[in-house]
Amino acid sequence: xxxxxxxxxVDGVVExxxxxxxxxxxxxxxxxxxxxxxxxxxRALSNAQNVDEIEVELxxxxxxxxxTEIEPLVEKFLVKLRESGFTKA
Amino acid sequence: MIVRxxxxxxxxxxxxxxxxxxxxxxxxxxxxxxxxxxxIHFNVGxxxxxxxxxxTETSLQxxxxxxxxxxTRLVWTHPQMGxxxxxxxxxxxxxxxxxQWAWNRATDIMDQIILPALLPPFAARGxxxxxxxxxxxxxxxxxxxxxTGSGKTSCALQLVAEGGKLIxxxxxxxxxxxxxxxxxxxxxxxxxxxxxxxxxxxxxxxxLEPSGKRRLSPDHVPWSQSATLKRIILLDDSIxxxxxxxxKLIMKLLSLTYFDNIAASTLQxxxxxxxxxxxxxxxxxxxxxSIARTVYKSTGSLSN
Numbered sequence: 480x481x482x483x484x485x486x487x488x489v490d491g492v493v494e495x496x497x498x499x500x501x502x503x504x505x506x507x508x509x510x511x512x513x514x515x516x517x518x519x520x521x522r523a524l525s526n527a528q529n530v531d532e533i534e535v536e537l538x539x540x541x542x543x544x545x546x547t548e549i550e551p552l553v554e555k556f557l558v559k560l561r562e563s564g565f566t567k568a
Numbered sequence: 569m570i571v572r573x574x575x576x577x578x579x580x581x582x583x584x585x586x587x588x589x590x591x592x593x594x595x596x597x598x599x600x601x602x603x604x605x606x607x608i609h610f611n612v613g614x615x616x617x618x619x620x621x622x623x624t625e626t627s628l629q630x631x632x633x634x635x636x637x638x639x640t641r642l643v644w645t646h647p648q649m650g651x652x653x654x655x656x657x658x659x660x661x662x663x664x665x666x667x668q669w670a671w672n673r674a675t676d677i678m679d680q681i682i683l684p685a686l687l688p689p690f691a692a693r694g695x696x697x698x699x700x701x702x703x704x705x706x707x708x709x710x711x712x713x714x715x716t717g718s719g720k721t722s723c724a725l726q727l728v729a730e731g732g733k734l735i736x737x738x739x740x741x742x743x744x745x746x747x748x749x750x751x752x753x754x755x756x757x758x759x760x761x762x763x764x765x766x767x768x769x770x771x772x773x774x775x776l777e778p779s780g781k782r783r784l785s786p787d788h789v790p791w792s793q794s795a796t797l798k799r800i801i802l803l804d805d806s807i808x809x810x811x812x813x814x815x816k817l818i819m820k821l822l823s824l825t826y827f828d829n830i831a832a833s834t835l836q837x838x839x840x841x842x843x844x845x846x847x848x849x850x851x852x853x854x855x856x857x858s859i860a861r862t863v864y865k866s867t868g869s870l871s872n
Contacts, residue, residue: 493831493832493835494832495818495832495835495836495839496839497812497814497815497818497839498813498814498815499811499812499813499814499815502815502818502819502835504819504822504831504835506831510815510819512812512815
């Protein structure tokens with residue numbers, strides 16, 4: 480089911496793979512560096528139907544924490560993305 | 569028309585007769601020669617510089633300066649200076665109206681008109697302009713990148729005094745050639761304040777710019793100098809590199825680069841550059857020059 484609250488990347492964000500994970504650059508020059516887990520969440524935002532899908536994907540990662548540990552981390556990360564203007568509702 | 573090569577890009581210049589109050593320096597391609605058709609063509613006319621704008625829509629920016637346009641128009645703007653270059657379509661070519669201060673300053677024309685005008689068509693062909701100076705020795709290039717006043721010219725002149733060849737002082741063109749990155753200059757003389765020139769009495773700085781800077785005669789600087797880039801020395805040590813080093817280096821270099829509106833291509837180019845060319849950060853000018861000497865000595869390129 481589509482979760483209308485799932486944020487989506489704003490238009491014009493440019494991505495570049497870097498050693499540390501993923502570099503995101505907005506048109507106004509602001510940038511954000513995501514680690515590999517953050518990069519996984521970011522990329523899932525374009526395709527996932529809801530947050531559950533993203534969290535399930537994260538649990539499949541190597542050495543992933545439990546789902547209950549992942550949920551608050553994802554929530555906090557999504558808030559950070561929205562507050563920094565890289566996503567929109 | 570004379571054609572100068574910058575990598576694989578041929579730039580043609582045609583100087584029309586009757587240009588008043590412009591004394592072109594030695595080395596400036598004012599002579600008439602029949603050569604092959606260039607990729608980019610400049611007509612320098614009476615008070616007007618005509619440019620064939622890029623074929624495709626282009627937008628470049630660095631700091632507050634922005635250029636945009638396509639084959640029908642090309643505009644350079646700055647918040648304080650306003651529109652300082654504007655190309656209008658006219659019979660298949662565009663015309664750049666030279667600001668009055670540039671009429672009798674050929675090197676300013678190079679710096680302020682021709683170099684910026686080259687950036688969009690060069691970018692469309694994969695080249696980028698970066699705020700840096702560069703020196704070559706035995707085909708090995710070192711680039712000093714940094715903000716205005718960071719010491720790019722001072723570093724370059726130290727190495728030139730020891731036998732290096734100056735490639736560029738303020739604007740380095742950069743392109744990729746297979747696994748290598750090639751740097752080019754446009755043959756313009758370095759600019760520096762008087763205190764820098766007093767350290768290098770062997771050269772005569774004979775042009776005073778509106779900013780109060782002096783400039784080495786273009787006679788000292790070869791045209792179309794190029795080299796394979798082997799090291800980047802970033803004249804800045806204020807960036808905390810404890811984490812996200814590559815991303816921070818990319819963003820710093822991006823801030824010094826004229827990039828197109830598809831910043832992804834520039835980010836990718838800088839990422840590839842950092843994978844192949846080591847970067848060192850050093851704000852002290854003499855130490856930065858010493859690093860460059862060490863690089864040259866490690867290859868046996870510096871005689872003493």
